[in-house]
Amino acid sequence: MTHYLNLIKATSRKIWLNVFWKNPPHLWALKVTVSIAFLLILSEIIFDNSFIATTLALGVVAMALGETDVHPRGRLKSAVITLLLFLLSSSIVGLLLPYPIIFGIALGVMVFSLTLLAGISSRLQGITFGTLLIITYTMLGAGTDAQWYLQPLLYVVGASIYSTISILLLYFRPLRLLREQLSSGFSYLAQYIDVKAGLFPSAPNEQENIRNQLAQHNIQLAQQIEVCKRDLYSYSAESDRKMRAVVNIYYRKWFLLQEMQERATSSHEQYDVLSGQVKNADLIEGFGQLMREITGAMHQYAESLLTSETYKHPLSLMWTVTAMRKMLDAEKETSEAHYSTLSLLMNNLSGLEQSLRNEEKTDRQIEVSDYNARRPERQPLSIILTPRHPRFRFAVRLTLCLLLGYSFMQIFQVEKGAWILLTSLIVVQQTYSATRQRLFHRIFGTLLGVVLGVSLAHLLPTLMGQILLMLGSVYAFFFWLKKNYTVAAIFITIYVLGAFNLLAGEGVAVMLPRIIDTLIGGMLAYFVVRYIWPDWQYKQLPILLHTAVTKNRCYFQSIYDVSISETEYVHNRRSAHNADNALTSGWKDMRLEPKSKRHYQQRALRLTDLNHALLSYISAFGVHNHKIKHPLAEHELRFCCNVNHILQFVEETMSQQVNDLQFDEHLAQANEWEGEIARIKLDTDNQRYALIHNIARVSRELLVEARGLKEVYEEEVN
Numbered sequence: 232m233t234h235y236l237n238l239i240k241a242t243s244r245k246i247w248l249n250v251f252w253k254n255p256p257h258l259w260a261l262k263v264t265v266s267i268a269f270l271l272i273l274s275e276i277i278f279d280n281s282f283i284a285t286t287l288a289l290g291v292v293a294m295a296l297g298e299t300d301v302h303p304r305g306r307l308k309s310a311v312i313t314l315l316l317f318l319l320s321s322s323i324v325g326l327l328l329p330y331p332i333i334f335g336i337a338l339g340v341m342v343f344s345l346t347l348l349a350g351i352s353s354r355l356q357g358i359t360f361g362t363l364l365i366i367t368y369t370m371l372g373a374g375t376d377a378q379w380y381l382q383p384l385l386y387v388v389g390a391s392i393y394s395t396i397s398i399l400l401l402y403f404r405p406l407r408l409l410r411e412q413l414s415s416g417f418s419y420l421a422q423y424i425d426v427k428a429g430l431f432p433s434a435p436n437e438q439e440n441i442r443n444q445l446a447q448h449n450i451q452l453a454q455q456i457e458v459c460k461r462d463l464y465s466y467s468a469e470s471d472r473k474m475r476a477v478v479n480i481y482y483r484k485w486f487l488l489q490e491m492q493e494r495a496t497s498s499h500e501q502y503d504v505l506s507g508q509v510k511n512a513d514l515i516e517g518f519g520q521l522m523r524e525i526t527g528a529m530h531q532y533a534e535s536l537l538t539s540e541t542y543k544h545p546l547s548l549m550w551t552v553t554a555m556r557k558m559l560d561a562e563k564e565t566s567e568a569h570y571s572t573l574s575l576l577m578n579n580l581s582g583l584e585q586s587l588r589n590e591e592k593t594d595r596q597i598e599v600s601d602y603n604a605r606r607p608e609r610q611p612l613s614i615i616l617t618p619r620h621p622r623f624r625f626a627v628r629l630t631l632c633l634l635l636g637y638s639f640m641q642i643f644q645v646e647k648g649a650w651i652l653l654t655s656l657i658v659v660q661q662t663y664s665a666t667r668q669r670l671f672h673r674i675f676g677t678l679l680g681v682v683l684g685v686s687l688a689h690l691l692p693t694l695m696g697q698i699l700l701m702l703g704s705v706y707a708f709f710f711w712l713k714k715n716y717t718v719a720a721i722f723i724t725i726y727v728l729g730a731f732n733l734l735a736g737e738g739v740a741v742m743l744p745r746i747i748d749t750l751i752g753g754m755l756a757y758f759v760v761r762y763i764w765p766d767w768q769y770k771q772l773p774i775l776l777h778t779a780v781t782k783n784r785c786y787f788q789s790i791y792d793v794s795i796s797e798t799e800y801v802h803n804r805r806s807a808h809n810a811d812n813a814l815t816s817g818w819k820d821m822r823l824e825p826k827s828k829r830h831y832q833q834r835a836l837r838l839t840d841l842n843h844a845l846l847s848y849i850s851a852f853g854v855h856n857h858k859i860k861h862p863l864a865e866h867e868l869r870f871c872c873n874v875n876h877i878l879q880f881v882e883e884t885m886s887q888q889v890n891d892l893q894f895d896e897h898l899a900q901a902n903e904w905e906g907e908i909a910r911i912k913l914d915t916d917n918q919r920y921a922l923i924h925n926i927a928r929v930s931r932e933l934l935v936e937a938r939g940l941k942e943v944y945e946e947e948v949n
Contacts, residue, residue, distance in 0.1 A: 253537050255411045260709035262400065263295045266393040268702050275694070281733045282372070286382055288701070288730070289368045290389025293317070295397075295709065297361025299354050301408035301462045302469035303401045309354055310394040316362040317390055318383050324369040325379030331641050338637060341366060343630040350615045350622035352607060353461055363656055370649035409481050412462050414536040416455045416488045421529035423448040424495050424522050424583075431519035432512065446819075446843070450812045452492060456805065459485050464607045479599045484536075486597055487586060489805060491529075494583050496808070497854050498847035498925075511562055517555050518576065524548045525583050532587055544588045552581050571921060579854055597797045624764045625661045632659055632759040636752060650745060654752025659760060663767070664820035666760040669716065670753045676720020677749045681742045683721065684728035694733070701729035761825075768821040769830035773940075775814045776835075777885040779842045780933065782810040783849060784878040787926065790853045791863050791871045804853065811846045814839050834940055841933050848925040856919055867919065870904075874927050877901055877934060884937040894938055901931040 251257045267288045274284035297313055300306040320341060327334040345359040369382050401408070426444045433441060463485060466478050528548050535542040559577050563570045615622050632655045640648030658673055660666045691700050704725040711718040728742060786807035789800040818839045821829055856863070863871065880897045904927050 248538065253534055255415075255537070256710045256713065259295075260706045262397065263291060263393070263709050264702055264706040266291050266295075266396055267705055268698075270389055270392065271698055271701065275698070283385060285730045285733060286368075286372060286385040287389035287392075288705075289372075290317070290365075290386035291393040292705070293361040293364040293368065293386070294390035294393050296364065297357040297359075298397065299357035300465060301401075301412070302466045303398055303405055304469045305354075305465055306394075306398050306401055309358060310391075310398065313358045313361055314387050314390055314394070316358060317365050318387050320362050320366050321369045321383035321386055322380065324366055325373065325382055328370065328373050335634060335637055335641075338366070339630050339634050342633050343626050346626035346629050347612065347615055347622065350610055350620075351612060352609045354465075354607070364653075367649050367653040367656060370652065371647060374647070406477070406481070409459075409462060409466060409478075410536045410539070412455070412459045413481060413484050413488065414533040416452065416459055416485075417529055417533040417536070419448065419452040419455050420488065420491060420495060421526045421533065423452055424529065425526040427495065428519040428522035428526070431522065432515045446815050449496060449808070450816060453805075453808045453812045456485070456489060456492070457809065459488070460805075461607050463602070464605045467603050468606050475603045479603070482599045482602055484590070486599075486801065487590060489801060491583055491586050492808070493804060493850045494579050494586070494854050496847055497579060497851035498844070511558075514558055514562055514573070517551075517558055518573075518580070521551050521555055521580055524551050525580065525587070528584075528587050532590065542587075542590060548584055549588070552584050556581070575851070575855060575921070579851070582854065597801060601798055621661055621766060624766060625659075628759050628763050629656070629659050631763060632755050635755050635759070639751065639755075645744075645748070647744065648748065650748035651752040651755070654749045655756045658753050658756035661766075662820055663760050663765060664823035666756060667823055670757055672717040673720050674749060674753055676717045677724050677746060680721040680724025681728075681746060684725040685742060687725065688728055688732055697729050697733045701726055701733065704729060767824060767828045768817050769828060769835075771817055772814075772821075772831065772835050773885060775810075775817045776838055776842070776937075776940075777882055779807075779810040779814045780845075780878060780881050780885065782807040783842065783845050784875060784882065786846075787849045787852070787871070787878070788875055790849070790856055791868060793862070800853075804850075807846055807849070811843055814842060831940065834936065838933070838936050838940065841929055841936060845926065845929045845933065848922065848929060852919070852922045852926060855922060863919075867923065870923060870927075873900070873904075874923070874930050877930050881930070881933050881937045884934070885940070894934075898931075898934060901927075901934060904931070 251261060270287040270291065271284045274280060274287060278284075294310075294313060294317075298306070298309070300309045323337055323341065324334070327337050342363065345362055349356040349359040365386055368386070372382050423445065426441060426448055429441045430438065463478065463482055466481075467475055470478055524545070524547065528545050531545070532542050555577060559570075559573055562573070610622075614620065617623060633652050636648070636651040636655050639645065640651060645651070654673065658666060658669050660669055687700055688697075691697060704722040707722040708719050708726060711722065724745075727745065782803070785803045789795045789803045795803075818832075818835050821832060821835065877897060877900070880893070884894065
């Protein structure tokens with residue numbers, strides 16, 4: 232008997248570890264679902280009242296969607312603020328809803344104010360979104376015979392119970408969320424390297440697709456690094472001196488992630504070209520295989536962060552590195568032309584392997600304690616309160632959209648018309664492209680959810696069947712929410728169906744109105760974002776280009792300028808990646824905008840590609856050149872300063888601050904670089920020259936393209 236009990240215990244632990252503990256989305260979904268299950272079942276048993284049960288559950292959903300803080304103390308503060316806003320906003324809706332004109336004014340003030348407040352900090356962004364959900368939920372539940380104060384109290388009770396569970400779990404595992412975010416960062420980096428391995432070897436018709444995938448993965452990686460930064464700053468702000476010493480360990484892992492990102496995104500040459508020019512196919516395939524093994528090891532490292540287990544570096548990876556070095560040395564005699572590039576690539580990949588093997592160390596000597604006093608970024612409300620700020624424009628569009636939905640609801644006496652407002656709230660995003668994508672996901676998910684929901688409602692007609700339907704669908708919704716919004720929309724639609732069946736036995740009957748309301752809310756969202764104060768990307772691209780070149784130049788200067796500290800270097804490197812990703816995202820968004828608004832699309836693509844290439848070459852220069860260990864010679868330093876000067880002039884060109892005479896002088900200076908590079912390349916023992924040459928070449932091409940873009944702008948103005 233004891234044997235079987237131990238077997239069951241071991242199996243249960245294995246399932247818990249593999250299904251939930253190693254998968255944060257499953258863990259989050261389980262936490263929300265258990266909270267809702269507790270409230271639903273308890274409410275049905277004690278009160279036998281489905282209105283109480285479903286209202287409590289909606290309070291849990293709103294609170295779960297608004298959670299942001301990773302420190303127990305910070306999460307407690309956020310919970311208190313959130314509960315107060317839930318109570319206040321729901322009470323205002325309950326009291327003023329019978330008076331349409333007064334409520335319309337109050338609705339506009341609440342939506343506009345909350346949306347502006349969301350721009351101050353990430354903490355408030357989560358809190359205010361949950362509050363906006365509560366406003367629409369209260370409107371949906373206002374048709375019952377219950378007293379106006381019942382909904383606010385039930386929302387607060389439901390949200391309080393979920394918050395209590397969430398905060399208690401966080402107190403037992405206070406570093407769990409930090410580990411989750413860092414683990415996600417290393418997982419994204421592993422995915423990037425895995426995609427990049429596809430270039431070794433690759434056919435010409437595959438390379439554009441691979442580069443597009445790399446750009447998308449790099450955006451995800453850079454965004455996750457920023458999330459880690461925000462959470463580390465937030466955790467430091469809430470920690471005492473003793474706890475900050477522990478947090479410093481995770482700061483070092485964050486630095487390691489950025490250092491490995493620099494290696495992964497660096498380019499020493501056009502690798503796709505090497506596939507066709509290097510005769511030894513086994514060598515090229517070996518690089519791809521090495522990258523895939525690094526990917527596997529990095530996934531293991533990410534998993535070790537989640538489980539708190541010691542990372543075990545694969546012996547096979549070290550053997551592969553050794554074998555590749557021997558193969559590369561054998562290639563030196565037969566392919567001298569490409570040996571230098573391949574050698575740099577090999578050093579870079581072995582550096583990734585070494586970084587994983589010695590995970591507690593980084594090449595950069597950074598004073599971690601400098602980060603203990605840092606706080607999450609905040610934007611003063613005075614800066615947001617201007618029509619030029621994107622958040623202000625977004626607040627205007629969202630407020631107008633919800634007011635239009637409420638007016639439509641009142642004019643046509645739409646029963647449960649708050650679904651229109653709820654749809655608009657979810658669909659409206661800050662940009663046209665994001666709104667368009669969310670609109671498609673929402674409508675498609677709703678339609679498919681109706682089909683599945685109606686089918687399941689017939690299969691599970693009992694009370695327990697409806698509760699199981701709700702719990703299963705809410706679990707799936709939270710699991711898929713951050714992975715695939717279309718799938719998440721399907722399951723939240725099924726959840727709504729189950730809730731209405733539980734509440735009034737009419738889930739199937741309300742689905743057609745639900746579809747119509749979704750379509751109306753989606754179309755209102757599209758109309759407002761399309762025609763009300765739109766922020767087309769062609770207006771943003773000059774700013775994005777200027778910022779990207781500026782950040783690249785600062786990053787480049789940080790590599791060779793000994794007066795710039797390691798801390799500044801890390802900041803400039805991260806800023807360059809963020810600016811490059813913002814530029815790439817801007818160009819991708821432009822492709823989803825109306826054709827009449829896609830100005831300078833091809834030229835913008837060319838400049839975006841050049842800026843990304845510049846960042847990749849600068850990253851390679853940063854990887855292989857540490858200014859303290861390997862200082863530049865005087866002529867190298869002078870040449871780097873000349874390149875930096877040209878990049879500074881590119882910035883000025885994009886700011887429309889130059890004339891043709893100045894441009895001709897700088898272009899002539901850039902054209903003289905080839906002779907200087909040819910001379911310094913005679914020193915074949917110094918591989919840095921190839922890296923500097925790549926940076927100089929792309930800088931010159933950027934200069935030419937920037938002039939072309941300036942001429943286009945001038946023609947349009949004239």
